[in-house]
Amino acid sequence: MTLLRKISSPSFVLLSFISLYVLGSSNIFSAHPSQFSNLITADVLLTIPFVYLILIRKTDIPKFTVVPVTIIGVVLASYIIPTEHQTVLRLFKTWVLPIIELGIISFVLFKVVKTIKYFHSIKTTKTDFFDLLKKTSSETFSKPISIFLATEIAVIYYGFIYWKKRALKPNEFTYHKTSGSVGLFIAFILIIAAETIGLHAILLESKPTIAWILTILSIYSLIQALGFVKSILKRPISIENDKLYLRYGIMKESIVDIKNIDKVEITSKDLEEKSETKKLSLLGNLESHNLILHFNEEQTMTSLYGMTKNYKSLAISIDQKECFKSEIEKVQQMLTNL
Structure with missing residues (x-):
């Protein structure tokens, strides 16, 4: 029964969204846009999330996934429903969605801080921070989200938080001194930094928006590269x-x-x-x-x-x-x- 629920929950969401899209493209919707707009709004904000939550209640699918289901529904409804009939959707996006986003960010930060504190409090050589982070994330989020989140947090942790020198244990072996990996990554970082500065200066006057977008992407790449380099030193x-x-x-x-x-x-x-x-x-x-x-x-x-x-x-x-x-x-x- 649990397996059936796990299979049926995403199928229900997919079929529901397809049905709403078909309804929104039909002549019936065009003839009565106001009534059907209210129906679609109620479905994406209440009915679909509630039924989905019931379906996953006794499975290991995180209850948190009801949030992205609702957000996807809102995006779909915004595409289907004419602008003049989106009053409730606009209220949701203006007042409710920011609260949900703030709650998610706060919850994620709480879990990260808690994981970091726990990692530093335990005195065992068998505990690896990235392994602990993946385990903690998987207990809260679905697998794709948990892996992505754990990787991004690990990049920040190893790049900017974990500076203490790691003492090597007898059962541990480094692998960066003879492979040249650290040197290659440092060269990569320097190249990106130099190209970012040059490209930003060239594009800033003629295409400032593109200049800043490319600069932000380059800075993000530099942050990732730094996290990757330091994780090599910290994870033997x-x-x-x-x-x-x-x-x-x-x-x-x-x-x-x-x-x-x-x-x-x-x-x-x-x-x-x-x-x-x-x-x-x-x-x-x-x-x-x-x-x-x-x-x-x-x-x-x-x-x-x-x-x-x-x-x-x-x-x-x-x-x-x-x-x-x-x-x-x-x-x-x-x-x-x-």
Whole structure:
């Protein structure tokens, strides 16, 4: 029944919106715009959100999703209903919607601050802030929204809040010193900064709106790049019990069972153009690798904003490659002896 509710809730919303669109395009609506405008307004503001809330009540779909459903309905109704019949919609958009937006922003900020405080209060090497943030977000928002939100918050956290030097534990391994990743990102940041200043100066007099839009987008890209760079320094690869936590900042990660590792190959040889071996990096062949992990079965790597990719061989860079290989083999030997 729960699965049926999960399937039926988005179907109900989609069919409802399609029905309203068809109604708004019909001759019946044209003949009686006032009456049907009131009906559509009541549907998007009351009926559809209420029925949707009932459908998701006993599922794990966050109740918060009723807000975007309502907002999408309001947008659709604004498109369907003639301007002269949008009095109630205008009142909603002018007075109610800003309150909802402020409530959402306040709630998100509260959860972020609470997560950061909790992260700093716990004294354990096994807790990673990005992992904790994803878990907290998923408890409140649907998966696509939670992953997007967690990534954007992590960019700000690692870029501007987390400045304390991170002490490396015996089970942790850095990967930025030999790969050249940090240097490449810094070069990328400098290029964007220089181009932003130059382009802004060129366009400011003739096309000021475009100049400011491009400048804001460039600043956002700089903020992201800074967050990415610092997350590389703060999120080492780690071996914890019988699992290997492969990380590339907040951009890529994969959690694998060490028993599934077939071989750890120390090599810096360039990958062939059509090689099936994937790389634990964001910039591909621009970054070097010095190890290739071969697995007995396919593993899954998660990239930015929840995108996934399967692999059986993974090229990585480890600053302490010999030590890393030795630790993996020790765990494998231990698991064999159990």
